[in-house]
Amino acid sequence: MSKLYIHTVGQGAVHLVLLHGWAMHGGVFAPLVDALHERCTLHVVDLPGHGRSRDCDVSLQPADCARTIAEQVPPALWLGWSLGGLYALQAALDHPEKVLGLAMLCASPRFVRGKDWPYAVSPEILENFERDLQTDYAGTLERFMALEALGSDCAQADLRRLRADTFNELPPTLHALVDGLAVLEHTDLRARVQALAQPSAWIAGRRDRLIPWQTMQWGAQQCRGRFTRIDGGGHAPFIGHAAEVVAALEPLLAAVPA
Numbered sequence: 646m647s648k649l650y651i652h653t654v655g656q657g658a659v660h661l662v663l664l665h666g667w668a669m670h671g672g673v674f675a676p677l678v679d680a681l682h683e684r685c686t687l688h689v690v691d692l693p694g695h696g697r698s699r700d701c702d703v704s705l706q707p708a709d710c711a712r713t714i715a716e717q718v719p720p721a722l723w724l725g726w727s728l729g730g731l732y733a734l735q736a737a738l739d740h741p742e743k744v745l746g747l748a749m750l751c752a753s754p755r756f757v758r759g760k761d762w763p764y765a766v767s768p769e770i771l772e773n774f775e776r777d778l779q780t781d782y783a784g785t786l787e788r789f790m791a792l793e794a795l796g797s798d799c800a801q802a803d804l805r806r807l808r809a810d811t812f813n814e815l816p817p818t819l820h821a822l823v824d825g826l827a828v829l830e831h832t833d834l835r836a837r838v839q840a841l842a843q844p845s846a847w848i849a850g851r852r853d854r855l856i857p858w859q860t861m862q863w864g865a866q867q868c869r870g871r872f873t874r875i876d877g878g879g880h881a882p883f884i885g886h887a888a889e890v891v892a893a894l895e896p897l898l899a900a901v902p903a
Contacts, residue, residue, distance in 0.1 A: 650697035650844050651717055652689045659807035659901050660870055662688045662714065666793075666881075667825045668786055668817050670696025670747030675888040685898070688718045689842055690882035692729070694821020703714075705824040707832055715743040722897060723746035726791075727856070727880065728825055731756075735843075738837050747845040747870075750882050750890065753860040754834035760762065760777035764860040768830065775826045778819060796852030797879030799886075806884045838867040839896045845870035846897045848890060850878030 651673060654897040663674045671689035678687055689697040693705055703713045711732045723744050725733030730752020732887040737744040777785040787808075788856065847865040849858035851874050858874050865872035873893035875882045883890045 649693065649701050649703055649713055649717060650691040651714075652691075652697075653686065654678060654689065655685050655687045656851045657686055659685045660719050660894075661685045661898075661899055662690060662718050662721045662723045663732070664690050664697070664714070664725040665692065665798050666725065666727030666729055666738075667829065668695070668789060668822060669807070670672060670815060670817070672696065673881075674883065676884050677724075677890065680887050680891050683792045688721065689731075692821070692825075693733070694824070696815045698815075699815060699818055705821065705828055707731050707828060707834075708739060710737060710804050715740040718743070720745055720746065722746040722901060723728055724750055724894070725752050726750040727752055728829060731828060731834065734834055734838075734841075736839065737841055737843055738834070741842060744843060745796065745901055746843050746885055747841065748848065748894055749845065749861060749864060750848045750883065751856050751878075753859070754838055754864060755832065757857070762835070763890055764857045764863065766855055770822045771826050771830050775823060778822055778826075782819060792854060793880040795854045795879060797850065797881070798852070798877035798886075800879065802885075803879060803881050803884045807881060826883040838864055839871075844881040844897055844900045846884070846893055847872045847873045848893045850880060850882040851876045851887075852878060853879045853880045 652711045693703040694702045723733040730749045737747045759766045790807040794800040797803050847861035849861040862872045875889045878886045
């Protein structure tokens with residue numbers, strides 16, 4: 646079995662694990678890495694089937710994947726963006742000794758809309774992506790990235806960055822994409838959020854067309870976390886609004902003893 650790829654960079658006593666979203670890889674976090682590498686030791690994960698973990702056969706099921714990551718990193722703050730937020734939240738709940746603090750960045754404990762959960766994506770969107778992947782891999786990813794960038798006040802720059810990081814020499818496997826959609830469709834950690842004991846930051850883009858900002862506000866209220874809304878941000882605010890994301894992380898970074 647190929648090992649999960651985790652790139653460690655930076656310096657400092659504060660360790661920060663970064664978990665990317667669906668169809669991406671850890672390289673998408675370059676703006677955050679540039680902003681934080683002089684003060685944090687960053688552990689940038691490529692999820693199974695993505696990037697340099699393309700050949701890793703670790704399950705993408707949240708409990709299994711979170712455990713595998715936790716086994717390979719020191720105690721740290723964890724930041725999960727989009728799909729990555731499910732793994733960060735799962736790890737914080739299941740392995741609190743390894744997750745010193747949690748940042749949920751445009752991420753939700755449940756991604757699919759339901760009768761009791763309006764702050765989410767329509768299930769038909771995920772179903773359409775899964776169906777279209779089988780016949781139009783590249784076109785499906787293009788449409789997803791356009792949706793991620795939509796609404797941002799720097800949408801074109803966001804889209805260029807997302808496209809460059811997806812269609813490089815390490816595109817995700819079809820199997821990982823299908824499994825990732827299943828995770829997004831079926832995972833629901835809402836009932837456990839109140840049990841989160843670590844300090845947490847819930848960071849939203851006001852213009853996010855995938856995950857409404859009310860999701861992060863709800864999460865923060867459930868566990869006495871800190872909620873921040875980036876007014877110009879879409880679903881990937883760390884690209885065009887990295888300084889604002891870092892500012893939102895400051896209380897969390899300060900909470901970890903140096």
